[in-house]
Amino acid sequence: MRACINNQQIRHHNKCVILELLYRQKRANKSTLARLAQISIPAVSNILQELESEKRVVNIDDESQTRGHSSGTWLIAPEGDWTLCLNVTPTSIECQVANACLSPKGEFEYLQIDAPTPQALLSEIEKCWHRHRKLWPGRTINLALAIHGQVDPVTDVSQTMPQAPWTTPVEVKYLLEEKLGIRVMVDNDCVMLALAEKWQNNSQERDFCVINVDYGIGSSFVINEQIYRGSLYGSGQIGHTIVNPDGVVCDCGRYGCLETVASL
DSSP, X not given: XXXXXXXXXXXXXXXXXXXXXXXXXXXXXXXXXXXXXXXXXXXXXXXHHHHHHTTSEEESOTTOOSTTOTTSOEEEOTTSOEEEEEEEOSSEEEEEEEOTTSOEEEEEEEEEOOOSSHHHHHHHHHHHHHHHHHHSTTOOEEEEEEESSEEETTTTEEEEOTTOSOOSXXXXXXXXXXXXXXXXXXXXXXXXXXXXXXHHOTTOOSSEEEEEESSSEEEEEEETTEEEOOTTSOTTOGGGSBSOTTSOBOTTSOBSBTHHHHOO
């Protein structure tokens, strides 16, 4: 029984690896996937057949009749769910729709908003989603929210949002999923930048850091291809490193933080 469970875990892991490679490479044949994943071509064939039956990948060589489409090229199925990606602050929302292959659809938008309360901010997000759903009728459009400040990645709760006029946590994921009936993903804006760099950059660096300089300064670290969050999910808050103990007061309440002298 233990061996069966382990085999299932290995198969699930290999499926995730193949999907990750297809997202990064956009398209690849079986030999390329086997080489990059460091698993055998027969194993790749079985995984691709399973993913194809789940309608998660497609083969673009329609004339191939061999088992596993050995001569074909594979890619993520483009007809899967789309995602409305939002970069959210209390004063603005940046919008971009992406299809199942993570390719942009439609135009990038920048919207100025006035959100004096959490309810007002959620309302602006809902209006943005409804507008894009009308632009793409018949599509399932989920939400991915990049929110500045501290976000709990386990509960998807916005714990603190600097420059917002409120100080209470906001259950962003739960409230939006209940209201809209879709899947909602929430994380810190710098973490989302790091994930975008990981998935969209073909350099395949295993360790790197992204730095976001705006009205604040944030960062996110990727170590061994995984987001490093720290014990309190605040590992990237370099803007609140004190560089001048006698400096001006920061929004966080301390004096002389980096972002009081170096942010935009």
